[in-house]
Amino acid sequence: MATKESTTVKEGAQTREHRSQFEQFWREFRKNRLSIVGAVIIGLTLFAAIFAPFIAPHDPATQFDAPEGEHNPLPPGSTLFVEGESNEQITAYLGTDNHGRDLLSRMIFGLRTLMIISIGVNAVAMSVGIALGAIAGYLGNSWVDETIMRAMDIILSFPSLILAIAIIGILGAGTTDYGWISVPNLAKIIFVIGFAYIPRFARVMRSAVLKEMEEDYVDAAKSLGASDTHILTRDVLVNTIPIVVVQATLYMATAVLASAGLSFLGLGLQPPTASLGLMLSNARSFVYSGQWWYPVFPGLALMIIILGFNLLGDGLRDALDPRYSQEGSNDQ
Amino acid sequence: MEVSQMSDRDTIMKVNGLTKHFTQNDGFIDRLFDATKTVKAVQDVSFEISQGETIGLVGESGSGKSTTARSILQLDEPTAGTVTYDGTDVTSLSAKELKRFRKRIQMVFQDPASSLNRRKSVGQIIRQPMQIHGLYKGERDKRVEELMEQVGLSPEHSNRYPHEFSGGQRQRVGIARALAVEPEFLVCDEPVSALDVSIQAQILNLLKDLQVEYDLTILFIAHDLSVIRHVCDRVAVMYLGEIVEIAETEELFASPQHPYTRALLNAIPEPDPELAQHRQPLSGEVPSPIDPPKGCSFHPRCPDATDECRSIDPDLEQVDGAMVGHETACIHVESFDSEGGITLEAANRDRYAPENFLHEDGSSARTVSETEGAVTKTGASE
């Protein structure tokens, strides 16, 4: 029949080469060498954190004896003796700290603490922040939105570190027993920094959702009869989560800094936990006395990790939204 | 005649006094201080749609045509008025009833890039309405395949993402999604205005085919009167939130009654150098819907406006001597004037037909076209 002619025209033959979402992502991601560098740094850090007991040359808490006439901290490459058995020797590749503990091993275990805190903080902040932001954005410009966002403004108006200090001050540092439940220090720190970070995620999420709500596909879903929850969870979230993931990667770096900062101030993790922040805090007094390795190595590690998170985050941002990378080349 | 056939059909939708005002504000703090402005997007619009017809809503930006459609679909809650679909008022449906209503009436959007979720494969996009309404369980893959086939896409491409398709193909996906749950009524909001000219005709033809296949009633929104002429049985012309004229397509184009309809027809750039010389631009611009003019809202731009027009806001009324259903809202239209429209020139486009191509080795084609060219030329230049 003549009227069928247009429907039988197969337009499909000329579509662009098909790629799965992952292929698409990977193509975009690897374009930038620096994001690969970031991914490698973070990958290695994660690996070290997970397998710390197998990688670390020594126990991070063991205090080694300095050889005759020398005092801890000892410089990189020093030979130490295991206490009691005087004939067993070990090498401290990056030197020791003031208690004679192997710096390298402590740093590797420190990475573990660091990653637990950053991931924990982001998990807390993200889950609450995404939920609040999504609700506020979806109900944009209603009283619910106003209430949530003004509450976020109040939290944001305190510098996050000061807020964390204040909360730690109230809860008290160290493990606290609340009668029936014992809250370890690590959990407290995660909660405190996570709480301070909620508004950041809520804001990013809200603006991302608001932007998506402008898109026609939301109206399309509505006109198809989809419920609000369906639209929010099945349509809007898939488009906004990538944006939040990028933010989370970038906030990992700040969370690392914040936890190090708290430890540095003595409010975070307590000795003898291995923590880069705590190490830096202790190493402070050795900066001017020539034991450079003690502050430099933990500081360098911290710097590299933060750089890694930032590079990774930038790379993810460029790669996760095919709209910006694909569509541009199409129009003239 | 086609026309009498049409009026015999049952009315499926009745829009009565539809009004939609938007309040502009930045949040509830503003509302507390009453710092609001009211945009009168749609003002007391009434019309009926018969089963199986294609009705066009045409107007410039700010005419309220899209808002009318969105209000009908309950995407925007009307400020006043009712929309009766198949006997029930859809403005007061419960959530459950609304969902059932939305299975029956579907929408095709203007911008196929924005109306498809970019993180879903086209297969998922087309499947979504079936999931929402719990239909075609167990045979959804088959249905997706069938739909893609129907709209002219290869079913093998169901796992691809919208950005891997061209604009025209994306619009086909949007149409397939709208048809997934076999609706009775389709609202097309400028479905081809974002597409390239050579692709527009494909999509318009596709809609025509599908209308027959699915027995669809179509509300077609467009700013382009040429597109309207090809697809619609009836046309309502909107200006500043109001319908100023409504008539059967043929009569509206041949004998427009309202000065705005005439001006609009006159403003269209026609692809013919002879005709294009006669464009007479309408002066002025569309006023703000926040503060529309008193009286007839078209009077500041109207070449025939009188003092009366400044005070009387005319109602849509049947034109004396015109076909039944030809209504206009102008106090100066007393009786039907058959002049002033666009005359059909059927032979005009045959010269572009493939058989009239001046082929290098087809001398006969050359002679045919030569004589025809001469005819059109003399015809137009007098």
Add this chain to the structure above:
Amino acid sequence: MTSEPILEVENLVTQFHTDEGVVKAVDGNSFSLHKGEVLGIVGESGSGKSVTAMSVMQLIDKPGYIKAGTVRYKGEDLLEKSKAEMRQIRGNDIAMMFQDPMTSLNPVYTIGSQISRVIRKHTDASKPEARDRTIELLGDVGIPEPAARVDDYPHQFSGGMRQRVLLAMAISCDPEILIADEPTTALDVTIEAQIFELIDRLQEKYGMSVILITHDLGVVAGSCDRVAVVYAGRIVERAGVEELFESPRHPYTRGLMRSIPNLRSSESRLTPIKGQIPDLTALPSGCSFHPRCVHATEECTQRDPELRAVETNREAACIHALGYSNPATTRTATDSAATDGGVSNE
């Protein structure tokens, strides 16, 4: 033609390097613009019509670059000009008007200061002189009460009025050539008619030559003297506007004319061009239109036809077009008589 061409573009090649490959946005196009004429460049998205204009102005940004060709303006090749020389030419000799009047004006400056700045850059007018000239220009482009509105900001104008402001800015230094890139695409049809009437009037008043880039054949019919039809980066047909509409020689032009909805025809089915616009990184072999062409033969898949005169004042790039294999100069006298009538500039 009676006058010397003011702008001659020859073998212009502009390419873009993308991930998908090299996009030949403009692939060896040549055209000329005569004094006082309106040349239409018509095509769909991806046809390279805007890139052509941007190449003339040398406003191609990375990853695009002009690979080859000459752009001769009053006998001098613009592609050999320095950046500073080009800056003088832009605005002063060749002015451009863009599609989107919302983004083409800077929202933080008054329209008066934006126009005055252009005037003061290209002339030695004093501030009050530039302001007077601005007010005069605003009056010229039909802005009511120009003296009062000169200090308004862009957002205080409607889309149509903003396009008028852009037009005032474009003609502020009395350019020889105005390049209008889809100047009315963002506007309503009644406003579009006003803008074109205005361009017509200003073109006469200032004696400009105009290159009008559009996708709308109706606009072409109403405003242009000569037309170049572009498809996939190539000019496929070029003719006087009367000839083009009366009997287009290239199958693409014919398909386009036939597929557009027409006010004067009530046929319920349109006749589309089959298939879709090809991806510029993977153009079909031979003639790029052959997969969509009703007249395509085996030869079309092999041979890439160049633009060739098929008649006096009419060129086409189709091996099947009548006159393609014979030189145009042998055309009959009746043909040239008919074409001459349509193209002269009144």
